[in-house]
Amino acid sequence: MFDLLGWVPIVPLLGFLLLVFYGRRLSNFHVAWIGAGSVGISAVLVALLGFEFLQGPMAPYRLTLGSWIVSGDLSIPFGFYLDALSLTMLFVVTGVGFLIHLYAAEFMEEDADYARFFAYMNLFVAAMLVLVLADSLLLLYLGWEGVGLGSYLLIGFWYQNPTNGYAARKAFVMTRIGDTALALGLFLLFTELHTLDIQSLMGRVQSQWTTGAVLPIVAAALILGGAVGKSAQLPLQTWLPDAMAGPTPVSALIHAATMVTAGVYLIARTHALFVLAPPVQGAVALIGAVTLLMAGCSGLVQTDIKRILAYSTISQIGYMFLALGVGAWSAAVFHLLTHAFFKALLFLAAGAVIFSFHHEHDIFRMGGLRKAMPLAFWSFVIGSAALTALPFTSGFYSKHEILLAAYETSPILWGAGCLGALITGIYSFRLVFVVFFGKPAREIERKIGGRMSIPLVLLSVLALCGGLLQIPLESVFPALPEPTSRHASSFISFITLAAPILGAAIAVLFYLTGTFSAPHVIELQWTRRISRLFLTGWDLDAIYGAVLIRPFKILAALNKDDVFDKLYRGIAWLSLQLHRLASATQTGRIRWYASSMAWGAVVVIAIGLLS
Incomplete structure (x- = not known):
């Protein structure tokens, strides 16, 4: 039964491919069957796997599908890892995901891009399943980036409205900030511990690093950066309210079953590293406490x-x-x-x-x-x-x-x-x-x-x-x-x-x-400003605009001619002139070549005698 584990993400991926290549030729009825049905099949597989897993000793199971990357010390198989944590995530992603797909079959029925919508939804689910099943951090990162791509496509699904396109780009860019931190964390972990296999890595973390040392603190902080971006926590949470530009089933999928839970899963999966970095683990708690209060106030x-x-x-x-x-x-x-x-x-x-x-x-x-x-x-x-x-x-x-x-x-x-x-x-x-x-x-x-x-x-x-x-x-x-x-x-x-x-x-x-009277309270002089602050999400977008975006635009305007391009153009011009000078010596006259060779021989002999 456990050999079927590989089909859990593959079936939605096949649904994505079918809808991409043949979606326009299919009726809405068949599109819905492929889109929702593929996730439903994965949910059934997860239910069967879960029943067998929970009935047994609940020992972890590893399935290797093949070799993915082999380069020097780096050997990454394409493998999946099933334990109680990943099984919980599978129930969420496939079970809740299927119900959302079923709901979307009616909600989006009148949309002209019905097949494209379900193709994106299937890709999103497949990427999340790879993320939670990955037995290595590199394969996890593949799913992580796939989820980011899927979120961009789904948030900006109604791209005809420029506001939706802006919301999609905002989500993509802000989560890329966290993704960059996560990538640096993976580089650090592989450089120091020579593996990205999650279970082996956590074992080496516990045996080779000590609590409070610099390396585990830096590595945990970088992983936290990735988790903060994906899970929309302070200071990278402002993309999530704007992500409501996507269709409502997309909002349900992102908020409930997939993307924003990825950061929580990542920290839970690498918890052995965070235990060795008490300052970073304390920062996780502090970020959570501050974020839950700030977001709650905005929701009011x-x-x-x-x-x-x-x-x-x-x-x-x-x-x-x-x-x-x-x-x-x-x-x-x-x-x-x-x-x-x-x-x-x-x-x-x-x-x-x-x-x-x-x-x-x-x-x-x-x-x-x-x-x-x-x-x-x-x-x-x-x-x-x-x-x-x-x-x-x-x-x-x-x-x-x-x-x-x-x-x-x-x-x-x-x-x-x-x-x-x-x-x-x-x-x-x-x-x-x-x-x-x-x-x-x-x-x-x-x-x-x-x-x-x-x-x-x-x-x-x-x-x-x-x-x-x-x-x-x-x-x-x-x-x-x-x-x-x-x-x-x-x-x-x-x-x-x-x-x-x-x-x-x-x-x-x-x-x-x-x-x-709530309106009366809100209209009080001292509450009006607070209400506006909460309504705008604590003005974080304005702060980021003033501190980061506006200065960057000013620098871009000042450097519109690109100083660095001028340097490269200068090098190209110098190369061209040297080429022309060298070309001038190629006259095609035999006497010129003979005299040049003679004079060259004289110069070489003279240099030899003088030295």
């Missing part, structure tokens, strides 16, 4: 339904980074799993609303949809409850585990996480109450069909019960120490539980019952 004031969810994704990935930074590796992966369920649900439910309102995104132009769209309403309620981490939802179990682990490391980090949970409760249920309660702002234009409804139902079940699906990760990660005090742990658990409930209660008072 957004009016675009997808941008609210985008900022919530940045915030929830921040929780995963917080868990990684405090050594709660299993909790981070667990939250990655549950987040995939409820975030895919929320994006697809948002897509149902957008679909019914003919691509309307402003939540204040909706309202009163509770009865008109009951499935979307209940999907939003369940998804928001899980996002907020209300009790008995999947998000509660994973986030609660993260916050308790954070408290054992630093009460400050725990406090930041609890404050973030309160903020999450406010913006999540603000979204629900504004869109689905109150007076109807307008009539819906069309209703969703079965292909969009089925994924919403299944994801609703997973968002509620997904906390029961945690795969044991003890064979991959070390266990956390027991809490230092049971009494303190009980009190902290109570506060951790109360924070999201309090946030939801605040949303009820402001946006459901009208006890307090």
